[in-house]
Amino acid sequence: MTMKLSRKEVEHVAFLSRLALNEREAEEFTRQFNQMFEQFEKLNELDTSQVEPTAHVLQMQNILRQDSVRASLPVDEVLANAPDREDGYFSVPRIME
């Protein structure tokens, strides 16, 4: 499997990542990602058809607790870091026309 990543594709992934690249970044990332993908393809040397994937090294299980009310941070403290707020809410630019 060889993949030749185009600059246009890189710019599309930048948009999916909610990033805008400048000229230098777009050029550099295209070159570097192609190099890295070559490294990644080394994994194809291995036959993994009979291997289970590992997402997490610990045995994960659901952890449940009583749905009881506990103290939480006061709204003012939570909003203290907000770039913009109004009436106890986070305020953002217009979403709908």
Next chain:
Amino acid sequence: MNIYDMTLHQLRKMLSEGDITVQEIYSSFAGRIEEVESKVGAFVNLASDIAELQAHKAADRWSEGRNVTPITGLPVAIKDNISLAGVPNTCSSKMLKNYIPPYNATVVEKLAEDGALFIGKTNLDEFAMGSSTETSALKITRNPWNLDYVPGGSSGGSAAAVAAGESPAALGSDTGGSIRQPASFCGVVGMKPTYGRVSRYGLVAFAGSLDQIGPITRDVHDCAIMMNALSGHDICDSTSADVPIPDHTTGLKQDIRGLRIGLPGELFHEGIDASIREAVYAAVDLLTGMGAECVELSMPHLEYSVPVYYILATAEAGSNMARYDGVQYGYRASGAEDILDMYIRTRSEGLGTEVKRRIMLGTYMLSSGYYDAFYLKAQKVRTLIKNDFDRAFTRVDLLLSPVTPTTAFKAGKRADDPLQMYLSDICTIPANLAGLPAMSIPCGFDNGLPVGMQIIGKPFDEITMLRAAYAYEQSTDWHKRRAVITG
């Protein structure tokens, strides 16, 4: 000996014998910071107000003989991606430069209860993404052994602070070597505990299935003391393990006769500098002389660790970094036309190049068409790597290897070559992928720069690692050397 050159256990002994006060300890470290910080640059923010208050309380605990722990009255520096309430938690990013967390990380809470003094928050690669602390958007940290060289990363500020005598101990975080590699570059001891041993609550997430908080100290005894303070299950972190916690300091002095130590050939390959391999082999001879049985073995899948790591870690990072959108906290770009424009401008202006590179790689790994080819494939090879460790640990108790292919490199030397930087993580990454405990301890010097060796243990068997590390350390004096800061 200067107070600021001492270890936690030395300071603790002097406190308990009444030869020193908490105030004298705090003043010595504060004075040392005053003296060398402008050259070393280990801290993003100092927390003098908090530390002074804690010093008063700790002094009271000592004078009343009440509730005195092994670290009461002793300074600990905290990596600036771990929440300390009321002090900025910048992650060395423009994005969080002014973010002040309203709560403490669980490890911070534990240390505070034990009476530690939080002298400051240490510099890191932006969001812990890097191996030299050069991707920090806020400042430059230098290697105390030679100021032209990098301290390693991403916990470079923590390792440099301990090596420079600015703090006797520090917290780091390790996703692919971010505690062990800077500890190695700075000639100090660093441990990444077993995944789940230490709560991650309050650690800003990079790659949640790999991240772990751990200590950086001047010797192995101090590492054990810090592990006692940090370990334990936490209801706020469902990935923290509910397993018994041993006293990590007991057993340090037991001999190592009959201990079986494996040397994975894949981590001694020709890409590792000869001087580093020689230093580690010399340590092997020493351990053998003390009765350990050292055997060479092969773990064939370790050579695939770097691609597996950079696929999985970037995929997790890409998801984690989605939260930085300018809505709830952190930087927000001005002049946006609509909300999409606001997201894009905020992230493009607030994040640095290395972080953008990893977010985008991660977005690729999880996008359709690439998911099976890369992400799923990497998860399967992760299983093979884990199986290699499981097999090795049926034959041996510990594994020993170099930490890094080279000693610290010159500042600016690799900044433009990310692939080269990624490849240099080859020895440290496997333990993260398998969730195993691993530590770096000093084992020599090359051209005046420290060399480290890595010990990898079985899950939740930090004690055996510490015992071997302590036995080695007691028969060498690398850990007693202190950096002379010139320039």
